Amino acid sequence: MTLTITPLTPHTGVEVTDLDFTQPIDRENCALLRRAFAAHHVLVMRDQHFTPDQFKAAAQLFGEIQPHDKKERHVPGHPGVDYVSNDQIENGRRIIPGETFHTDHSNHPCPPKATMLFAVELPSSGGDTQYVNMHDAYDDLPDKTKRRIEGLKAVHVYQSKYSPRPLGQITEESRRKLPDPGIHPLVRTHPENGRKALFLNPVRMESIIGMEDREALALIEALMRHATQKKYEYRHKWRDGDWVLWDNRSVMHQANPDYDMSERRYLYRLMLKGETPA
Numbered sequence: 001m002t003l004t005i006t007p008l009t010p011h012t013g014v015e016v017t018d019l020d021f022t023q024p025i026d027r028e029n030c031a032l033l034r035r036a037f038a039a040h041h042v043l044v045m046r047d048q049h050f051t052p053d054q055f056k057a058a059a060q061l062f063g064e065i066q067p068h069d070k071k072e073r074h075v076p077g078h079p080g081v082d083y084v085s086n087d088q089i090e091n092g093r094r095i096i097p098g099e100t101f102h103t104d105h106s107n108h109p110c111p112p113k114a115t116m117l118f119a120v121e122l123p124s125s126g127g128d129t130q131y132v133n134m135h136d137a138y139d140d141l142p143d144k145t146k147r148r149i150e151g152l153k154a155v156h157v158y159q160s161k162y163s164p165r166p167l168g169q170i171t172e173e174s175r176r177k178l179p180d181p182g183i184h185p186l187v188r189t190h191p192e193n194g195r196k197a198l199f200l201n202p203v204r205m206e207s208i209i210g211m212e213d214r215e216a217l218a219l220i221e222a223l224m225r226h227a228t229q230k231k232y233e234y235r236h237k238w239r240d241g242d243w244v245l246w247d248n249r250s251v252m253h254q255a256n257p258d259y260d261m262s263e264r265r266y267l268y269r270l271m272l273k274g275e276t277p278a
């Protein structure tokens with residue numbers, strides 16, 4: 001089977017068609033997919049049909065599974081496959097996972113290199129996922145800003161006291177198993193494509209080492225405003241059968257709660273192990 005790879009924007013995202021990931025993928029196609037992932041950061045694999053176990057098997061074409069911090073939120077009967085949905089209500093407030101721009105699990109010393117979702121049930125409209133390209137955002141910074149942030153490190157905790165949104169409850173058992181905070185550079189170099197990228201996550205960043213919180217928050221806010229401009233964005237409109245894989249080292253992402261909440265939105269979710277950001 002010959003796959004087709006088509007760019008979705010000039011900078012971020014490709015569509016992959018004509019490949020059934022429940023079947024064995026040959027070495028040549030694997031290499032093509034991995035190259036496309038390193039160069040384009042978001043892969044949209046169309047028209048897939050996965051059981052939870054098939055999804056997990058396909059995920060491992062790209063790396064090793066990284067377990068979710070919330071051990072309790074997995075597909076019933078499949079402890080190795082997580083999900084996201086819009087059915088979680090806490091303290092009278094609906095929790096939409098990923099509602100503001102972020103990169104996943106950056107509280108880990110080795111954050112996941114990639115996250116993926118597979119659409120099981122979608123609302124009739126809305127619920128897009130937005131991605132912004134953090135390589136291009138870095139490249140476009142004024143030299144003065146690049147010099148200012150070079151070498152700065154931020155402390156990423158499970159949930160920053162400055163987080164713009166709550167994360168939803170976590171069981172005591174899962175909380176006990178959380179790793180030590182991640183201490184990561186604001187600018188990291190991608191180990192596969194060699195490009196520098198901004199590495200930001202207001203949900204988890206609690207401080208910048210050697211900086212007053214007020215100054216750190218102002219800096220993070222300015223960098224976020226820059227990085228989330230439309231020119232860096234690929235906005236994914238979900239279709240049935242979409243399997244979307246993104247590179248947490250290259251893009252930030254956010255979910256949109258702009259659909260009819262009486263409709264169910266349910267996707268399988270997995271992450272892949274990454275390396276220490278450098």
Ligand SMILES: [Fe+2]
Pocket residue numbers: 097098102103104253
């Ligand atoms: Fe996320």
